[in-house]
Amino acid sequence: MxxxxxxxxxxxxxxxxxxxxxxxxxxxxxxxxxxxxxxxxxxxxxxxxxxxxxxxxxxxxxxxxxxxxxxxxxxxxxxxxxxxxxxxxxxxxxxxxxxxxxxxxxxxxxxxxxxxxxxxxxxxxVHAEQEERRLYEILRRLPPEDYRRARSLLGEHPAGPVKTLRREWDRLWMRFDFFEAVSDWPWCQLDGWWYPCPECHWPMRVLRHKTTVEVRCEAHAAFGVHYRYVPGSGRDQPAPLVATGKRAKPVQGLPASTEHLALTRPVWRYGTLPTLMELHLRNEVAGLPHLHVEMWLGKLRPDEYDLHITAAAPGQRKRTWRVDAKAWESVPALGTALLERSAPNFPLTIVLPDHQKGERHYLAARLRGRRTSVTTCSRLIKSVRTACGVPR
Known part of the structure; x- marks a missing residue:
């Protein structure tokens, strides 16, 4: 119960x-x-x-x-x-x-x-759930091919020069009004420049301390995406950043102008970040024997699941995962939101980011009796590899 x-x-x-x-x-x-x-x-x-x-x-x-x-x-x-x-x-x-x-x-x-x-x-x-629902209402009206393309673009092109975004989003560009000018976001600007996260490509936050300036991705700082600003460049060139984290790859500053856009924060949080988790899961298990993976089928409600994984290794029980990745900051709030939905009529797997592994059992307990299991990215990858007969 x-x-x-x-x-x-x-x-x-x-x-x-x-x-x-x-x-x-x-x-x-x-x-x-x-x-x-x-x-x-x-x-x-x-x-x-x-x-x-x-x-x-x-x-x-x-x-x-x-x-x-x-x-x-x-x-x-x-x-x-x-x-x-x-x-x-x-x-x-x-x-x-x-x-x-x-x-x-x-x-x-x-x-x-x-x-x-x-x-x-x-x-x-702004209510995040309202923004998320508005996004998925637009997505679900798309033909399956466009739906899959849009989901991929949410993860791969959430920000950048407007010319690049228009080219990449192509015919889908006019269907989405979730972009805002980076020039309106002072929290990510440093001397007239902004810096995309090397992991999610969304603007990183600038934090000014008494003697130093830190630049970090809100979603990936815990994984080592953070930098320190080194003064010295003129305003005609982006300020150099010194990596201070293990995943702080070199990044190029971009002009914080009206010609550079980024997805709104709710769409980045509840659209881009889960998409990146799903792409990571797919890429990590790609090529495993006896495995079939489908993404973003576009046939079900988008809030049901986005990744369908089937492992059928000889001599082992067939395993199936219907995966719904979630990137909420608050796991208790996520639990409340999931309980407000109708219980799924099939086994569903909720996947959390690895840094929330300590809250996995809490969420699983709240969802007990609803045919829903809870795991993390790394744990799911290990389970899939085992089901395929591949050593972890």
Whole structure:
């Protein structure tokens, strides 16, 4: 039986988490006017208080709230029943006092419905699930060949010069309106230039410390995609970057102009990153004996699965995986979103990135009884190799 949490308690905790994430983003935005920041913090404090019982809410003033944002979040969040999650120990700011890259994703993933928030917030935020659904509504209307092409392009060409993007996307270009000008994104600009991640090709974030400037990919920094800026170049040339991570391949800076576009953050997070996981899985098992792999069939709902793997080695039981890769920052929020779907009528395998291996059992427990298993990229690759009779 799947683990069930009190819906009201879970909703109140999500509401509080959203308020904390939005407040942290406001606190760290140097371009936000002070009066606007103060207004947003007051709104967030009201939302946070409303998530707590009256006696506890009275104890949370603005000073407590702002100080609590820089401590483990457990002191600010209401409980969600007996089930614990990782947010009690989470910090929204890093050791340098800068807001963590993942805060924006957490805010989207835990955003409670707008109807429940509008009594507190007059300003709207993008809901990741809405953007994801809009993307897949466009994808599912495409013929199978165009659907597969579009999925591949999400992973291979999520950003770049507009001329290159138009050429690569070709006839699909006019079907997608998910690109924005990099010139509108100050967080990824360094002296008028931006740097694509060598793994996902999306703009990397620029982080200015007191004495150094760091450039890193939000999704791949944990794997070693991070750099240090070395001053010295003029503004007519991109600043050189020194690799500080094991996967920090050389990258070329590009002009942060209106002629350079990138997919919106939700489409990158929930479209590009899962696509790259699926391509990695396919490439890692390609050429194995007794194996058949199909990707992006375009016949089912895109939110069911995207990778169909069948292994039928002689003398071994036939194995089949219907794979749905997920690249959410918050595994608890992913679990909630999956539980809101109808249970699949076939065995489904949810694949998480390797760095979330510690949360695999948590998600599997929440989805118990729904014909859904949970694994990671590396574990699935090992299972497929074993089913093909190939040593790991």
């Amino acid at each position: 799947a683990i069930k949490e009190p819906s009201d308690a879970r909703s109140r905790r999500d509401q509080a988490l959203t308020a904390c994430c939005v407040a942290a983003a406001a606190e760290s935005d140097p371009m936000l006017p002070p009066t606007r920041r103060a207004s947003m913090l007051m709104d967030c404090l009201s939302v946070l208080r409303s998530a707590h019982p009256v006696d506890r809410a009275a104890q949370i003033d603005m000073r407590t709230f702002r100080n609590g944002l820089r401590e483990p979040l457990g002191a600010l969040l209401p409980t969600a029943g007996a089930t614990a999650d990782q947010f009690d120990a989470m910090r929204l700011f890093d050791a340098h006092g800068l807001v963590r890259d993942a805060v924006e994703d957490l805010c989207r993933e835990h955003l409670v419905p707008h109807v429940a928030l509008k009594q507190h917030w007059s300003w709207a935020r």
